[in-house]
Amino acid sequence: xTFASGPPASSPAGPQASRLRSGAAAGRRRASRRDGxxxxxxxxxxxxxxSAFAQQSSITINDDLASWWRTGRMxxxxxxxxxxxxxxxxGHAAAFxxxxxxxxxxxxxxxxxxxxxxxxxxxxHAHSGFTTSVSQxxxxxxxxxxxxxxxxxAPPSIRYNYLATENDRRVMVDGLKLLRRIADTPPMRDYxxxxxxxxxxxxxxxxxxxxCRESGSTVFHPSSTCRMGTVVDERLRxxxxxxxxxxxxxxxPSVPSGNINAAVLAxxxxxxxxxxxx
Ligand SMILES: Cc1cc2nc3c(=O)[nH]c(=O)nc-3n(C[C@H](O)[C@H](O)[C@H](O)COP(=O)(O)OP(=O)(O)OC[C@H]3O[C@@H](n4cnc5c(N)ncnc54)[C@H](O)[C@@H]3O)c2cc1C
Numbered sequence: 001x002t003f004a005s006g007p008p009a010s011s012p013a014g015p016q017a018s019r020l021r022s023g024a025a026a027g028r029r030r031a032s033r034r035d036g037x038x039x040x041x042x043x044x045x046x047x048x049x050x051s052a053f054a055q056q057s058s059i060t061i062n063d064d065l066a067s068w069w070r071t072g073r074m075x076x077x078x079x080x081x082x083x084x085x086x087x088x089x090x091g092h093a094a095a096f097x098x099x100x101x102x103x104x105x106x107x108x109x110x111x112x113x114x115x116x117x118x119x120x121x122x123x124x125h126a127h128s129g130f131t132t133s134v135s136q137x138x139x140x141x142x143x144x145x146x147x148x149x150x151x152x153x154a155p156p157s158i159r160y161n162y163l164a165t166e167n168d169r170r171v172m173v174d175g176l177k178l179l180r181r182i183a184d185t186p187p188m189r190d191y192x193x194x195x196x197x198x199x200x201x202x203x204x205x206x207x208x209x210x211x212c213r214e215s216g217s218t219v220f221h222p223s224s225t226c227r228m229g230t231v232v233d234e235r236l237r238x239x240x241x242x243x244x245x246x247x248x249x250x251x252x253p254s255v256p257s258g259n260i261n262a263a264v265l266a267x268x269x270x271x272x273x274x275x276x277x278x
Contacts, residue, residue: 059191060130061085061115085114096137096258099174108175109135109258110182116196120217129196132183134175135219137257140165145225163213173208221260226250235274247271 064070064085077084092114096106116129141164146157163169183192198211226232226246231239236251238244249264256263 060128062124062126062130063128065115065124066126066128088114090115094258097175097178099171099178105137106257107137107171108178109137110175110179111135125196127196128193132179134172134179136168136171136175139168139255141168162216163209169209169212172212173205176208176212221249221256223249223252223255223260228253236271245271245275247275 058064058067058070064074074084074086078086090113091111093112095110097108097110098106099108111131111133113131113133115124116131117124141161143161144157144159146159148154148157163172180195182188183195198207198215202208202211226238228234228236228251232246232251233239236245236247238246247268249260249267251267252260252263
């Protein structure tokens with residue numbers, strides 16, 4: 001599904017608007033075999049409080065975990081039938097969107113996560129809530145991974161350099177505004193009580209950008225630190241080193257626009273064929 005963004009039809013932050021947390025993206029904790037620039041991705045999250053308490057019903061996984069019998073039911077459902085909330089990945093839904101109608105292709109990915117917590121991997125909020133987030137596709141900013149010494153055990157020097165270009169900043173700000181707009185549009189609006197993070201104090205583009213810089217965190221899709229053409233050749237052999245191949249996400253010549261696991265599997269299948277054919 002593709003959305004086109006634009007100015008909100010009404011005030012973007014009414015009493016039912018959502019809450020946002022922002023985040024910056026991913027770098028690989030692995031030094032490339034030579035110095036070079038590395039592309040990274042940006043991620044930002046939106047947290048919302050739902051009306052579940054008012055309705056005395058379960059809307060999000062926060063609600064299920066707030067009740068011992070719902071928690072038990074959820075566990076049993078999974079154990080007995082391999083179904084229910086525990087059988088679903090954290091990201092229940094995603095959309096690739098154009099943040100501006102004139103964009104030729106989607107430039108942002110939106111995520112919907114049916115729970116909320118103060119920190120990633122942390123305890124869920126006691127109140128009902130869910131999270132939405134945005135990450136940019138085709139990121140222009142480039143970070144770097146440099147060797148710091150000849151000691152192979154020494155950690156590399158990693159510079160993320162997020163939000164370094166005007167376009168990257170613009171896409172993230174527009175993506176966050178789009179999340180708020182969706183949360184304030186039926187049928188989502190009917191389920192939203194309040195924006196928990198960042199809340200209505202964030203209104204201007206400068207506010208959004210500051211929020212993105214402060215609250216951004218990485219997403220789990222590092223790639224391209226041993227990119228094909230620079231570090232490895234087209235048969236995934238490390239240039240200048242005989243008998244060594246790299247077959248993983250790091251050989252991708254450019255950062256994929258979406259989640260990368262399918263592309264990693266394709267690299268692995270092709271790499272296995274190349275090794276066998278050697
Ligand atoms: C929490 C999380 C959630 C994710 N969710 C999604 C998702 O929903 N969708 C999606 O598409 N992608 C997702 N990803 C990304 C995807 O899982 C990764 O991009 C992918 O697994 C990368 O594959 P890889 O082979 O490059 O590296 P890895 O999967 O990290 O494999 C590297 C392997 O090398 C081994 N290893 C490391 N060091 C050594 C050593 N010195 N000697 C021998 N072996 C070693 C490790 O044990 C590991 O098995 C997620 C990643 C994480 C961390």
